[in-house]
Amino acid sequence: VxxxxxxxxxxxxxxxxxxxxxxxxxxxPYGPYHYSMKQGIVNxxxxxxxxxxxxxxxxxxxxxxxxxxxxxxxxxLFKLVHDQNFxxxxxxxxxRTAAVNDIVREIQCNIPSLxxxxxxxxxxxxxxxxxxxxxxxIIIGKYTFTSLTDGIARTIQxxxxxxx
Numbered sequence: 001v002x003x004x005x006x007x008x009x010x011x012x013x014x015x016x017x018x019x020x021x022x023x024x025x026x027x028x029p030y031g032p033y034h035y036s037m038k039q040g041i042v043n044x045x046x047x048x049x050x051x052x053x054x055x056x057x058x059x060x061x062x063x064x065x066x067x068x069x070x071x072x073x074x075x076x077l078f079k080l081v082h083d084q085n086f087x088x089x090x091x092x093x094x095x096r097t098a099a100v101n102d103i104v105r106e107i108q109c110n111i112p113s114l115x116x117x118x119x120x121x122x123x124x125x126x127x128x129x130x131x132x133x134x135x136x137x138i139i140i141g142k143y144t145f146t147s148l149t150d151g152i153a154r155t156i157q158x159x160x161x162x163x164x
Contacts, residue, residue, distance in 0.1 A: 020087035027093030063127030
């Protein structure tokens with residue numbers, strides 16, 4: 001609600017002062033240089049797998065969300081910034097969803113020792129989240145997103161180097 005209110009303020013300000021803002025609604029980024037251990041399931045799970053900690057999964061792990069590899073986001077952001085004709089609101093995600101269980105399985109293919117425990121889901125957590133990226137595709141054209149398999153493998157490599 002707060003984010004939507006801010007968007008509305010930005011658009012009102014743009015109309016009043018004849019500016020052309022760009023509002024990017026980002027899905028769930030993951031990859032190198034993500035240091036938070038409080039959010040970002042992909043990076044948190046990889047870190048816990050490498051350090052031998054147990055990953056706590058809220059609920060059954062079946063909820064699906066859109067995840068985007070960080071370099072894909074950066075590439076897309078540069079395309080948006082350099083498109084002189086674009087202003088407004090755009091969703092930026094991969095257009096594909098994955099469940100936490102899918103992410104855990106993918107990590108376990110590389111690090112079989114990842115331990116998980118399921119805990120009660122939080123009432124405020126959104127279990128399913130899929131962005132409509134139709135507008136994004138129109139603006140940037142064809143784009144090949146990093147697969148979850150490749151993105152996780154690259155993130156594991158980065159995290160291993162960071163932990164050494």
